[in-house]
Amino acid sequence: MSxxxxxxxxxxxxxxxxxxxxxxxxxxxxxxxxxxxxxxxLVRNERELAELxxxxxxxxxxxxxxxxxxxxxxxxxxxxxxxx
Amino acid sequence: xxTYGRGLRGLSLAxxxxxxxxxxxxxxxxxxxxxxxxxxxxFYVHVPLAIVSLCGFVVGGLLAIGYLRTGDxxxxxxxxxxxHMSLIFAVGGLITGSIWAKASWGHWWVWNEPTLVSxxxxxxxxxxxxxxxxxxEDPERQARYASVFGVVAxxxxxxxxxxxRLAQGFVHPRVLTLGGGQLPGPMRLxxxxxxxxxxxxxATLWKYELAAKNTRMQVRRLRRTLxxxxxxxxxxxxxxxx
Numbered sequence: 001m002s003x004x005x006x007x008x009x010x011x012x013x014x015x016x017x018x019x020x021x022x023x024x025x026x027x028x029x030x031x032x033x034x035x036x037x038x039x040x041x042l043v044r045n046e047r048e049l050a051e052l053x054x055x056x057x058x059x060x061x062x063x064x065x066x067x068x069x070x071x072x073x074x075x076x077x078x079x080x081x082x083x084x
Numbered sequence: 085x086x087t088y089g090r091g092l093r094g095l096s097l098a099x100x101x102x103x104x105x106x107x108x109x110x111x112x113x114x115x116x117x118x119x120x121x122x123x124x125x126x127f128y129v130h131v132p133l134a135i136v137s138l139c140g141f142v143v144g145g146l147l148a149i150g151y152l153r154t155g156d157x158x159x160x161x162x163x164x165x166x167x168h169m170s171l172i173f174a175v176g177g178l179i180t181g182s183i184w185a186k187a188s189w190g191h192w193w194v195w196n197e198p199t200l201v202s203x204x205x206x207x208x209x210x211x212x213x214x215x216x217x218x219x220x221e222d223p224e225r226q227a228r229y230a231s232v233f234g235v236v237a238x239x240x241x242x243x244x245x246x247x248x249r250l251a252q253g254f255v256h257p258r259v260l261t262l263g264g265g266q267l268p269g270p271m272r273l274x275x276x277x278x279x280x281x282x283x284x285x286x287a288t289l290w291k292y293e294l295a296a297k298n299t300r301m302q303v304r305r306l307r308r309t310l311x312x313x314x315x316x317x318x319x320x321x322x323x324x325x326x
Binding site for chain 1: 121122123125126129130133172175176179180183184186187285289292293296299300303306307310311
């Protein structure tokens with residue numbers, strides 16, 4: 001790595017530097033904004049899933065009904081996290 | 085059931101590694117351009133963003149053909165996400181190009197340059213894709229009309245490219261040609277690594293968004309199955325496939 005840096009040309013961060021920096025900052029900012037939006041959606045999905053799970057478990061017929069147990073998906077029956 | 089999350093971790097890691105390598109090559113390996121100097125470094129982010137966005141539009145059109153042939157909504161969703169991602173990349177390409185234009189030509193935009201204007205026309209064309217979807221409430225019609233639009237607009241991309249190549253009198257350089265281009269070896273290597281890195285980034289984000297949308301749809305379907313239709317909040321008018 002040090003050999004690579006030694007062989008590399010010096011970075012002339014004068015007047016052109018601000019334009020180059022601006023272009024790469026735009027690129028990084030776009031990615032960060034996108035990831036932030038996706039993270040918000042992920043939180044919403046997780047919240048809805050937790051809400052759904054709570055509602056299903058709170059149902060009066062949720063426990064002790066063999067028919068319902070048979071209809072349940074494996075993750076509900078084994079009380080494990082769903083694999084979506 | 086389609087699982088879009090499969091392989092996402094490996095793809096994400098490959099993207100991060102390749103973007104890091106590309107940045108190292110750009111700033112520590114590629115020589116300074118004799119004419120433009122340091123400002124030419126923008127080339128390694130601007131051109132890949134523009135190329136990948138145009139390819140993404142074409143891929144979106146091809147995926148739309150998949151929907152029109154099969155009627156399977158997953159193709160519509162794939163096409164929608166590809167066009168959506170391409171628009172984001174295209175905005176990046178336009179902004180970085182504008183910055184480069186200001187640095188090297190002294191203007192943010194040059195209206196008599198065919199490459200710039202034609203790219204802007206393509207981007208504006210695809211920018212109408214989402215409003216078109218938004219204006220149609222029925223999901224089936226929305227998917228069908230959007231797919232037809234996607235196919236026609238995607239066909240416009242190579243036509244536009246050829247028209248620009250045939251145009252005379254331009255300021256915008258033609259760096260990459262079928263004859264091998266004018267880039268020296270280290271610059272060419274850096275450019276192609278950057279191009280592959282940006283293409284991988286596109287693929288990763290495409291899969292990431294598909295996985296998120298797929299998960300959301302499954303949660304809604306699960307809720308409907310377990311708790312009935314009344315328990316599902318209406319989506320409202322949305323441009324996204326549901």
